[in-house]
Amino acid sequence: MTDLAPQELRVLVAVAEEQGFTAAAARLETSQSAVSHAVRACEQKLGAVLFERGRHGARPTEAGARAVAYARRVLRLLAAMGPEVRAAAAGDPDAEVTGTVRIAAFRSVAAHLLPPVLARLAARHPGLGAQVRIVREIGRGTAGEVADGRADLGLATLDPDAPPPVPGLVSARLFAETYALAHPAGHPAPRGLPLVDWDENCGSYTRDWWDRQDWIPPATIDVEDDTVALSLVSQGLGMAIMPRTALLGAPAGLAVTDLGPRPPSRYVGYVTTPELAGTAAVRALIRELRELRGSGLPTGLTAV
Numbered sequence: 001m002t003d004l005a006p007q008e009l010r011v012l013v014a015v016a017e018e019q020g021f022t023a024a025a026a027r028l029e030t031s032q033s034a035v036s037h038a039v040r041a042c043e044q045k046l047g048a049v050l051f052e053r054g055r056h057g058a059r060p061t062e063a064g065a066r067a068v069a070y071a072r073r074v075l076r077l078l079a080a081m082g083p084e085v086r087a088a089a090a091g092d093p094d095a096e097v098t099g100t101v102r103i104a105a106f107r108s109v110a111a112h113l114l115p116p117v118l119a120r121l122a123a124r125h126p127g128l129g130a131q132v133r134i135v136r137e138i139g140r141g142t143a144g145e146v147a148d149g150r151a152d153l154g155l156a157t158l159d160p161d162a163p164p165p166v167p168g169l170v171s172a173r174l175f176a177e178t179y180a181l182a183h184p185a186g187h188p189a190p191r192g193l194p195l196v197d198w199d200e201n202c203g204s205y206t207r208d209w210w211d212r213q214d215w216i217p218p219a220t221i222d223v224e225d226d227t228v229a230l231s232l233v234s235q236g237l238g239m240a241i242m243p244r245t246a247l248l249g250a251p252a253g254l255a256v257t258d259l260g261p262r263p264p265s266r267y268v269g270y271v272t273t274p275e276l277a278g279t280a281a282v283r284a285l286i287r288e289l290r291e292l293r294g295s296g297l298p299t300g301l302t303a304v
Contacts, residue, residue: 002045006078009071011038012050016068020057042067065148072149073273080279087280098127101281104135104142104151106200108226108245109268114155116295117288125284136224137200140166143271152276153285158267170277173269174289177301179206180263182230182247183239185255194220194238198229209264216241230254244300267304 004012014024015035025032043050050064060068083098101121105114110132118130133151135142142154143166156165164171183190197219210216220238223229226246233240234253243266247256270289276282293303 004042004045004071006075008038008042009075011035012042012064012068012071013075015039015051015058016060016064019059023057069148073275076149076152077275077279080276080281084279097125097280097284099281100129100131101285102131102133102150102152103155103285104133104145104153105155106137106142106157107134108243108248109155110134112245112248112298113292117285117292120291121285121288124288128281128284130285143169143171146271146273152279152282153270153272155289156269156271158269158271160267164271166271168273169271170274171269171271172286173267173304175269175293175297175301175303176265176267177244178263178265179241179243179259180247180300181239181257181259182233182242182250182254183257184233184236185253187236187255190239190255190257191215196221196223196229196232196238196240198223198226198240200226206264206266209262210241244298247300248298 010028011024014027015021018024018027021032021035021039025035028035039051046063046067048063048067049061050067051058051060079099103114114132118132121128121130133145135145135154137157140147142151142156143164145151146154146169147166156171158164158171158173160173181190183193187193195217199222221229221232223232226242229240230242230246230250232238234251236253241259241264245268250256270286272282272286277286297303
C-alpha cells in the first residue's frame with residue numbers, strides 16, 4: 001500500500017515546519033517515536049528519503065519538499081470536504097461558505113487593493129475569515145506559496161506571454177498597471193537623478209523597455225522594499241521607476257510623473273490550484289476580486 005493516511009500527512013507537514021521530530025511531536029501532542037515511525041512509514045510507501053536528519057534537526061530533501069507540498073494541499077481539500085458536501089446536499093453550492101481562506105499577496109496589492117475586497121467578502125460571507133501573508137514577488141513568489149500548499153490563492157504578477165509562474169496552477173489576469181517615475185517634488189530635472197532601485201522591480205515584462213532607456217543610470221541604492229525606496233526618494237536621494245500600486249499612499253515630498261506615451265506595464269492577477277478553484281471559499285474570493293475591476297481602479301490601473 002502506498003496511500004498515506006491523513007495523520008501521516010500531518011506528521012510530514014509538522015516535521016517540515018517545526019524542523020525537527022521533537023518539536024513536531026509536541027505540536028501534534030504525540031511522542032517523538034510516533035513521529036519517527038510515521039515518517040519512516042511515509043518514506044517506505046513513497047520510496048524516497050524525505051528528511052535529512054542531523055544534530056540540527058530535520059530538513060526536507062528535494063523529494064521531501066515535494067511530498068510536504070502535496071500533503072498541505074491534500075489536507076486543505078480534506079478540510080473543505082465537509083462544508084462542500086453539506087452545501088451540495090442542501091442544493092446550494094455556496095450555501096455554507098465558512099472557515100478561512102488563505103491569501104498570499106505582494107505588499108502593494110495587499111495594502112491598497114485587497115482591503116475593500118476582504119470587506120465585501122466579510123459582509124457577504126460572515127462565516128468566512130481570511131488569512132493574508134505578505135510575500136515578496138521574487139523567484140516563485142506568491143505562486144510558490146500556493147503550489148507549496150501554504151496559500152489557497154495568490155495575488156501575483158503575471159507574464160502575458162507565459163504560463164503561470166509555477167507549473168500546475170491556474171491563473172487569470174485582473175488588471176494591468178503602468179509604471180511611472182517617482183521623484184522629489186519640485187525637482188526641475190528628475191530624470192537626471194541617481195536611481196534608487198528595489199529587488200522586486202524590473203521583471204521580465206519590463207526588461208525590454210528598461211534595456212531601451214539610455215537615460216536610466218545604474219542604481220546607487222538597492223533596497224528590498226518598495227516603501228523604503230519611496231521614502232529615500234522623498235528625501236531627495238534619487239528617483240525610482242515604480243508600478244502604480246507601489247505609488248499608492250506615497251509619502252509627502254514625492255511626486256509622480258508619467259514615463260511617456262508607451263510606459264512599461266505589468267499584469268496582476270490571481271493563481272490557485274485546479275482543485276481549490278472549485279471550492280466555495282476560493283470561488284467567493286475570486287468573485288470579489290473580479291468585482292474590484294468595476295469599482296473604480298486607481299490611476300494607472302486598467303481592468304482586463
